[in-house]
Amino acid sequence: MQTVDQTRDWLLSRARVVADIEQVPLLDAAGRVLARELVSPLNVPPHDNSAMDGYAVRAADAANVLPVSQRIPAGTLPQALAAASAARIFTGAVIPPQADAVVMQEQAELQADGGVRFTAPVTAGQNIRRRGEDIAVGQVVLACGQRLRDADLGVAAAIGQPQLAVYRRLKVAVFFTGDELVEPGEAAPAGKIYNSNRYWLVPALRQLGCEVIDLGIIADRLDATRAALRDAAARADVVMTCGGVSVGEEDHVKAAVEAEGELQLWKIAIKPGKPLASGRIGDADFIGLPGNPVSGYVTFVVLVRDFLRARMGETVQGWPQPRLLPAAFDWLKPDQKREEFLRVRIVEQDGVQQLQRFANQGSGVLTSCAWADGLVRLQPGQSVQPGDLLPVYPL
Amino acid sequence: MQTVDQTRDWLLSRARVVADIEQVPLLDAAGRVLARELVSPLNVPPHDNSAMDGYAVRAADAANVLPVSQRIPAGTLPQALAAASAARIFTGAVIPPQADAVVMQEQAELQADGGVRFTAPVTAGQNIRRRGEDIAVGQVVLACGQRLRDADLGVAAAIGQPQLAVYRRLKVAVFFTGDELVEPGEAAPAGKIYNSNRYWLVPALRQLGCEVIDLGIIADRLDATRAALRDAAARADVVMTCGGVSVGEEDHVKAAVEAEGELQLWKIAIKPGKPLASGRIGDADFIGLPGNPVSGYVTFVVLVRDFLRARMGETVQGWPQPRLLPAAFDWLKPDQKREEFLRVRIVEQDGVQQLQRFANQGSGVLTSCAWADGLVRLQPGQSVQPGDLLPVYPL
Incomplete structure (x- = not known):
């Protein structure tokens, strides 16, 4: 098994920034990643x-x-x-x-x-805003690699920029395998389950600013899976699948990726989760998430999301800063070999912010992810007593 | 002057939830506000x-x-x-x-x-996920008034829902007044400045899920302002303007709103900021933000954003929870009458998270808002020494 940090570092070190840059009107630039630093051509304000x-x-x-x-x-x-x-x-x-x-x-x-x-004394300089007080000519106002937020666009407008240079949207093709899957709205005969992965993954990718090529459920045959991979790799920068990356699983993703490109299959010391696949098909990256929705979701948040951010040009500096908050729960049987990521919520009790955990942390319980607003990261073997300070990462 | 809390409470108590509900496909429901609680028609998993x-x-x-x-x-x-x-x-x-x-x-x-x-002892029940362990028939899985996140959509899919009932998008019409304003990309002759308010406000509204009707800059004449207000009110649920709400200002928003509807003009104990207008034009709400970009931005974040959330059906429970973090700065000349909202950034120094403030907290410095990731809330007269624990709200 390799560690979570090793896997993050491996993925981040291989995130090739998308090469194409496009000019977009300022009002379309929200959430996009700036591709060139923005230097002010003027003073703001322009006059005292x-x-x-x-x-x-x-x-x-x-x-x-x-x-x-x-x-x-x-x-x-x-x-x-x-x-x-x-x-x-x-x-x-x-x-x-x-x-x-x-x-x-x-x-x-x-x-x-x-x-x-x-009616009051007057001092030279009072109530005057100086030329260039906000922004001076030549000042770098926005950095290359920053994701543009609302106030950033206000600043770009203040220096007269009608458009900004951003990386083009990362194209991510997704498909889902598993003969047990049916789509919401269809009948689910005994033995079948609804394909939930599609419905958290596609919005999560769109939220990141990706252009999603959603190929839906692909039939669980080697030829169909290979054809889907080729199609996806020809159209996208990154191909993502859910499922088919565990030892002994009943589908053909592993064999199909190996036939069409190259594959690394990892066991990662993460719970929920463990299997993760990475590879290349032609010029596209391949990421194979575990098919279990909770494992897939946590693996995506912890390992894959920052890879995609870096891949689309955003500056990613290691982990985000966690908050340290006291647990209002215990966790007495930690996994001895894997880091655990507990689904928690920050609640205020008696004026103190504390962490509640979702009661059932089983990997089959997707409601834990919907309920949570953060993940607590525990080291292998780390048990928790109420009051322990724990690092929590927002979802 | 009225307090920040009084103003928030006043606005929230008058936020009429948008009446229309629409069914949207699950993948289009991200970021929308759920209009009916979602009760599961089935067990997840459906079988052991x-x-x-x-x-x-x-x-x-x-x-x-x-x-x-x-x-x-x-x-x-x-x-x-x-x-x-x-x-x-x-x-x-x-x-x-x-x-x-x-x-x-x-x-x-x-x-x-x-x-x-x-090769190991076997206990009855081991490695079996029980029917209904994640979701039981009849369980409320999503609440009315919640804003739908990625994992929520995964849960809705898991119970077979192809679409969800959400409030229709709130329509917000915006326009900007001030003869000194020109649009980015245009020439800015001496005395003119670029209209930056449009470029943070429109993305901030879209980020909330509003449908924005952007009327741009309206000529600074009473008849043009009145016509714009009538047009905006006929097409939108909420009409917002920037500027023209201070005593003695050189434009016609106040008079135009009074002629077309009703207006409350407030002085609020907030810095940056102070003037805020609220009212009605026909069936539309009117919100007049201060024209100074920093004042407008902070007023929007502190007072108006949660009003809009409530107006679009989202459950808003008072203030969001602030984080309490130590200041790495001082603030020695606090405003004696107004609450101050300092633009700060959370930084890690020697392993401890601390608050830095933007050096120039002047209300003319929009770069402070782009630089910041939070607002520190100070009471009137509250000075700050390094190490003081301060409440910080994310932007």
Whole structure:
């Protein structure tokens, strides 16, 4: 058996970043991975501007009642401030040349003659946002390999970018084998079960930004499996299957991958889970998840998801940071050889956040994954008493 | 000024759940909000089945060498186990009547005569997954009001559901006002700035599952603003604008909403932020965010996002649980009247997770939101010393 960390490292070290880069309009770039660092061509804000609605003045004049010499809404270009005057100004508007402070309107009193008097001391520089304070010309505002979130797109807009260079979507072809499988909505005669793997895997891949080529259930024959693999490998960057990677299993994925390409079959010290296949078919990567839905789900989250992220160009730095939280449960019969990933939920009890585990951690219980919001990682042989601090990873 | 909590409570208490429910195919239901609880019509697994590849036996017979009387791949219906025999069985296959245990193949030795001998003691019930162990007939597997995640869809598939009843997408119309705004890609003459609000707000709404009606920049005239509001309200459940809700601002959103519907204009004890408008235009809700991008962003995350979630049918229970982490910074001049929401990042230093704050917390610095992965919530007047435990909310 190889360890979870060895397997992650092996996969990550072989994640070839998708080569194609495309320009997409800013509003279509959410969730995509930036393919070139973004350097600002301009200052944000472009000019010194007012942080308040109020009056732009020279601080040295501000003890006097001042006539209002101009009005500067946001979006207009001001005249230089006339000597011994104030300019009515609004939030975001450009500070007029010769002014050096803004007085907020709550500290200004309009006089009967139209002049303005200030009710608080005025300091040079007050309420002025400086040119380039947010972003300076030449500053790197977004890094290559970062997955673009909403505020990132706001920043790209602020420097005038109508589109961004992102890696093209990773194409992932999936199919499912097993003569026991039927699709939801079909009748399930005795002995058959519904194909649940398709319905968590396809959304999980889409959530990552993959373009999913969903080939559905493939008949459990060697020729059909080989044909599906060839078809999938010709159309996708990564081919994924669920099932058929355990010793002695009743289907043809192993033999078909070996016939069409190359295969590594691993036993990994992970529970739930254990078998995982990796390989190549033509230029496509092959990943064979275990067919048991809980094993497949945990294996995907722990081992495969970050491989796909790296494969699509995202910067992946080892494990995500776990949270450390106290257990509100015990776990007295740990697996002695495999790391265990318990399905847990973070709950607040008496004002303290704690971990509850799903009662039945059996590998046949997919409801444990739906119920959970995190996985606790236990070392081989690690038992748990209530109060133990445990590392939990979000799902 | 009213408090952040008062404002959240006010908005949440007025969030009318969208009335229309639609059936969507399972693979299109990711991220949608379930509109009816899902009750299982069947047991999962439907039959007692094998947790291993191996041999199904009667435990009482297992001390003997047993002939192999049948072979049971997954997906087939077994015969009753012949007396004093074993059945070759595979993971997931139905346990034959009369068998009461499965011996894993690693503990079985095939004999020259085709019989099988077991190398470890066998206990009745071992390696059998019980009918209904994951899901029992009549069990509620998914709750009304939950946002559907990948594993939820796997569970729905496991009970044979080809589609789910979800609330229809919330329609949110957005527009942006301010004569200083130009769109990215256009020239920005002196005095103009790029419309960044559109580019974080539209993706944030889509991320929530909203159908966004994006009306872009509307000319800063009362008639144009009124026309845009009428158009938006006729097509959407919620109308959102950025800007024009501060006292003394230079545009017409306030007057236009008052002319077309009703408006509450609030000063909220929040920094960044302060002004927020809420109201109704016809049957549509109106939300007016502050025009400053950082204020708008924080106001959206803290006050508006959960309103929209509740409005689209999702169960929202107060604030999300914050994490408590030590500050690796100081904050010595807190606002005395407003709660502050500092943009922070969780970093690991010497093996301990800590909070860094973005150096410039000014409300003109949108890069602080892109850099951050959380908001620290400070009470009015609360200063921070390194090491203080602070509540942080993910963005």
